[in-house]
Amino acid sequence: MAPRQLQIDKLLETVVRESISDLHITVGQPPVVRQGGHMVRLETKSLDKEDTSALMKSITPERNQQELQERGGTDFGFAFGDKARFRVSVFKQRGMIGMVLRRIPNEFLTFEQLGLPPVVRELIQRPRGLFLVTGPTGSGKTTSLASMINWMNNNLDHHIITMEDPIEYYHDHNKSTINQREIGVDCASFPDALRGALRQDPDVILVGEMRDLETIEAAITAAETGHVVFGTLHTTGAQGTVDRVIDVFPTNQQEQIRTQLANGIIGILSQALLPRKPKGLVAAYEMLVVTSAISNLIREGKTFRINSSIQTGRKFGMILLDDSLFNLWKNGLCEEKDVIMKSNNPGELRSRIERAKKGVFDDDDDDDDDEFDD
Structure with missing residues (x-):
């Protein structure tokens, strides 16, 4: 599990650094980010079933994992240290795990x-x-x-x-x-x-x-x-x-x-x-x-x-x-x-x-x- 944890941290680090709004995780392609309204593939390996499942487990609370099994989808919020908060939507597609993480900026805009x-x-x-x-x-x-x-x-x-x-x-x-x-x-x-x-x-x-x-x-x-x-x-x-x-x-x-x-x-x-x-x-x-x-x-x-x-x-x-x-x-x-x-x-x-x-x-x-x- 440890290397996977590192991987999600690395992805979230990129999201925060580049002021990206959303991170998309799904099987059959690398992680994709939405930047300035456009969908951009990150230059990393294409994700398989095990990757998306492990990435999901590394951040999803137990009760949400249960809801995912029962209902096919779940939403929750979590903090990435003190750098940012994320709203996460986890879902099943073709029987595999997909996720979208939306960055919530830390600072309030006037x-x-x-x-x-x-x-x-x-x-x-x-x-x-x-x-x-x-x-x-x-x-x-x-x-x-x-x-x-x-x-x-x-x-x-x-x-x-x-x-x-x-x-x-x-x-x-x-x-x-x-x-x-x-x-x-x-x-x-x-x-x-x-x-x-x-x-x-x-x-x-x-x-x-x-x-x-x-x-x-x-x-x-x-x-x-x-x-x-x-x-x-x-x-x-x-x-x-x-x-x-x-x-x-x-x-x-x-x-x-x-x-x-x-x-x-x-x-x-x-x-x-x-x-x-x-x-x-x-x-x-x-x-x-x-x-x-x-x-x-x-x-x-x-x-x-x-x-x-x-x-x-x-x-x-x-x-x-x-x-x-x-x-x-x-x-x-x-x-x-x-x-x-x-x-x-x-x-x-x-x-x-x-x-x-x-x-x-x-x-x-x-x-x-x-x-x-x-």
Whole structure:
């Protein structure tokens, strides 16, 4: 086992040194890393069945090895000394072991480094309400939320409870008291942890994933009863997020949920991560700030009008994802093909870029730029 242990250490050392985001281990090829959005094979031997199994055993806790046998997959977090933390997903494929390790940076990034919309700072200081951070897997949701929790910890005297699966960023108590509960280790499930949290005198509750009706319902209720609740969803865009939350519920409950959501939600941040020129990554954001007008749209089931409200809500700090993407292209931070690929309306964005190349700009093309240094 000892030489194998050395081998995983060597691989993780490379990941940390080269600021790599993910390490992929699978049978039939050398270890592969994702660097600046691209998959790159390391120049080592091709891994066989015994290699991947031994690499897995060298870092996977006993209880996770058991879960892997029973369910075919398991997730956990672990610390690589004091250099970095990793989120690990182990799975079976063709009856053999595969693994993906995602590096979680040790340091928290500031709102400015992440290029977060400035209104975020204002929203997270509200006394209550639901704040959703959405986007596909790997779009930086965890990093943005960790940055928000870190800011609150440094600036507000709150009790913050997080429920995560697994815990990624570790927070020390600062101005706030922070309790982090890991699903499957400290508590059984998100709904259980959420119900428990309400009896633990929290100011802020972070729900790592709102993946089912029970969790979503509990989060909305918690937000209504005087807590700030952060949650994540794998949805794209603010409008789609509101629809998704409502659609989870049976038809006969949807009207009531619309009303609860309209009263409880304070903002939705939707994000996408793109390759940055010449290297690194940069985030594009869509920001919905729930004004009384938007609250009414949610209540009345007119969510299809949310996008045009974001477009006209610039003075409240709102921005559409496609406007953010356009700015990244215009400010020379991203390639045209990359911004179009992440766009909600690729055709529209493409013709807007074509017009801009000819010197014809839309009225609201401004100079915001968002940064996300990886």
